[in-house]
Amino acid sequence: MNRVARHSKVLRVAAPFAVAVIVLVAWQALVTINRIPPYLVPSPLLVARTLHADRVLLLHSLAVTLGIALTALALATLLGVAMALLFVQSRWIEMSLFPYAILLQVTPIVSIAPLIIIWVHDTRAALVLCAVVVAIFPIISNTTLGLRSVDRGLLDLFRLARATRWQTLWRLRVPSALPYFFGGLRIASGLALIGAVVAEFVAGTGGQGAGLAYQILLAGIQLNIPRLFAALVLIAAAGVVLFAATVAVSRLSLSRWHESELTPR
């Protein structure tokens, strides 16, 4: 049993790694053998070389995009949690405002982004705002659900002890909501990055404020496909790191008590 468990742990890392090696080797082989020009499909080795050669430019752009995504994620978390706390204060507030949260969610960001960019003078602020609009919904809806999903018995217990509204919120509702909140945060981390990239595409900001999306746009126009691929690799990596970070935070805060993060013994 223990051996099987360790076996599956190794497999979980080894299997996807093997897939990556096979795909990369096949890709390299196909491009080399068929002499596919780099402006159509660059080989993995060429992408790696470009990544190294353009590292100053690309890492600067990565920092810009990541900065926007992280700022947006932080703001979405703050505002989303505040909205959820407001919603659980009364059914009336929730009924009046929740439809607008949904409206915000279902309207594609590409269609709102141009307006935001026109209205908000500071470009960086506009980009952050776009990403917040995309990322906030899962935080609001999950946290609201969590704040409401409280054990009935515990609620009775708090009533019996004549707990104040504040005590019930802080000692019961907030801890009960944490697993739900982290679920929302996990989704929002990916959405914040997507929002940042989409907004950059629409804004097309170059110069010092150029993010990875702008590099992709520009590389596409210049047919610098290796650089386009290199930028893509960086965006994907950034997304994975962001996701892994939220998973780690969730595990750190819940592993002691919540089923979702318990390691099987």
Next chain:
Amino acid sequence: MSASHATNAASAAPVAALRGVAKTYDNGTRALAAIDLDVRRGEFLTLVGPSGCGKSTLLHLLAGLTEPSAGRIAWWDDEAFAATGGRGRRIAFVFQAPTLMPWATVAKNVRLPLDLAGMPRAAADAAVASALARVGLATAARHLPRELSGGMQMRASIARALVTEPDLLLMDEPFGALDEFTRQRLDSELLSLWTAQRFTVVFVTHSIQEAVFLSTRVAVMAAHPGRLLDTWPVEEPFPRGDAFRLSPAFAAYAQRLSTSVAQASADALPDSDLR
């Protein structure tokens, strides 16, 4: 000391007096038809009856968690209660499930009622330690609920109820989910706590054996609508041990209660099929 307490108890006013108390829920379910019942100070009253007889509703009414649709409940301290702005009445509730906060240690769970009441830290710590010792959980104070067995979780739940030194302890089938062996052991432990302190208990159970073993008085209830059929005392001295469980007197009480509950189950009002 407990003897003088008991004599006082006989003369004292009831802990809760129900007069014509009925409960109909918003969806029209008649959970409880008019009930008259005194909960006497220091007694161990057990409510027995078929499902749907309103046992749990009655417990929630006694706790003040539910408002009666008709009738009136007078608690022992109604005047003092008003004078102290509601701080005076101490009622504890033990649910069917342990109902512990999964994120907090056993000690923090037990402390909860004291924290909510704003008791100073040192006094609360002492009360928690004493409550944990009484239920045999002193060594588990720093564990999380999920690290404990079902029986130990239930003990933590009982410690949380006892920590406030309640005047009235309400228990809603607290050991119903446990295996028979654990249930009997917890019954014995609960009874020795009660024998030592003589707090007032209203206990709901489905088990005839449990009712006879624990109670000073049994109340038999019937369903559709929930109502009180009969109450009668179990006149067996304390402490009660395993010898009582095996005695002819126990068998006789169990027989009587069993017959009574069987009647209660059969004795539904004519409109029951419509509900």
